[in-house]
Amino acid sequence: MPSLYERLGGAPAVDAAVDIFYRKVLQDERISRFFDDVDMERQAAKQKAFLTMVFGGPANYSGLDMRKGHAHLVSRGLDDSHVDAVVELLGQTLQELGVPQADIEEVAKLANSVRDDVLSRGSSAHA
Amino acid sequence: MPEIRYNGRAFGIHAGETVLEALERQGEAVAHSCRAGLCQSCLMRCSTGMPPAEAQKGLKDNQKAQGYFLSCVARPEQDLEIGLPGDALRVEAAIAELARLSETVMRVRLTTAAALPYRAGQYVTFLRPGLSRSYSIASLPEERALEFHVRRIEGGQMSGWLHGQAAVGDTLTIQGPLGDCFYTQRDAAQPLLLAGAGTGLAPLYGIVRDALRQGHTGPILLYHGARNAQGLYLVDELRSLAASHPQVAYHPTLTPLDEAILGGKRDWKPWRGYFCGDPALVNVLKKKLFLAGMPMREIFADAFLPAAAKPAALL
Ligand SMILES: Cc1cc2nc3c(=O)[nH]c(=O)nc-3n(C[C@H](O)[C@H](O)[C@H](O)COP(=O)(O)OP(=O)(O)OC[C@H]3O[C@@H](n4cnc5c(N)ncnc54)[C@H](O)[C@@H]3O)c2cc1C
Ligand code: FES
Secondary structure, eight states: OOHHHHHHHHHHHHHHHHHHHHHHHHTTTTHHHHHHSSSSHHHHHHHHHHHHHTTTTOOOOHHHEEEEEEHHTTTTTTOOOHHHHHHHHHHHHHHHHTHHHHHHHHHHHHHHHHHHHHTSSSSSSSO | OOOOTTTTEEOOOOOOOOOOHHHHTTOOOOOSSSSSSSSTTEEEEEEEEEEOGGGGTTOOOOHHHHHHGGGOOOOSSSSSSEOOOOOOEEEEEEEEEEEESSSSSSEEEEEEOOOOOOOTTOOEEEETEEEEEEOOOSTTSSSSSSEEEEOTEEEEEEEEHHHHHOTOEEEEEEEEESSSSOOOOOOOOOOEEEEEGGGGGGHHHHHHHHHHHHHHOSSSEEEEOOOSSSOOOHHHHHHHHHHTTTTEEEEESSOOOOHHHHHHHOOOOOOOOEEEEEEEHHHHHHHHHHHHHHHHHGGEEEOOOOOOOOOGGOO
């Protein structure tokens, strides 16, 4: 059976998803403030790396990278509710692209697997 | 912490410090301007060791391979032996023309000693002893001289010199060209939105003419904004350009550009955008047009960041 990343369509699928997803993030009152004050291209590149990872694609973040990368957001109040919002917008994005529900759930599972590292909780699972 | 060797001397680096900051802290003067990895004024070359990858962003592959890096964003993780970039990337230029386009904007034309291949809309760095500033190219490569539009800034070192003391025949060094804000033809019929305020027109003036020269057939909307009427210049030239090219619509305006552009409801999905000039305006345009449907990869921009002041710690 093809991998999740192959089923979703690989790098072109990430490209198709990133604009849709990033627009949702920027317009979502719950989370836009975390993404507002930074350079847009850099942000979009980060979103792309994030989508590649949760699509099951070639991404090599360690738990430590995740912690370092989000520590400044945690200090600005990033918590579970915001991660929930991101996972929700991710699901909406994939729905718009016609991805089947089972695959959307698998993507959500991957996104949730880094939740503790993103929120700097517990000890790093895979540093 | 790693150590850098420069001019035969060892320099320590504090945690989080850039190469530029470490050299300045220890009494060395290194040319720089934006301190943000954009203008390449602070280019240095590493002869031993690997510069950090983020300090090579925006450089050409052959420059990366030769160890060039931007000292203002280089936070080294290993020992480096570094030096100034040498003259390979620089050319001598002479002022061929200084002509006022409005009360505050000077057209500066330069001829270079050696050919400088560029794309209309890119920018170069002007270097004078102890001073470097970036300016966008308004000319087309086949024109004999390089053209720039320089706005006079109160107390400005480079713009003040160009508006005040500089004379035809004076020389300066330029480095570049840089930037990816230029026209490439993928689809001659794609609609283009060009928007800039003040001297943000300079690259757009090159881009619009380059697009036409390459046979662009789709609509080209050119918005030039300014806070007051003196900020608008080349109005007659652009009116006649629009008059002779039915696909070009030219809108000089004193209305904030985002309002002027987004006032009319349009579907921006098929468009490509070029946004230049004031950084705050460029960011607003990028964001609003992106949210209105313009794809990220179709958005090209040059923010005219002012030269950064030294961080307080260095004063
Ligand atoms: C990629 C790029 C392209 C650029 N292209 C152009 C161009 O085509 N034409 C052009 O005119 N400029 C352009 N600039 C801006 C230019 O590089 C200089 O920053 C500008 O000319 C001022 O330099 P200066 O030495 O005269 O003033 P400085 O000596 O650097 O500044 C003098 C004082 O004025 C303040 N100041 C600087 N800029 C501004 C500003 N915009 N508004 C208000 N106060 C300010 C400074 O903080 C300082 O206090 C570009 C910048 C970049 C990064
Ligand atoms: S790129 Fe380093 S000072 Fe501009």
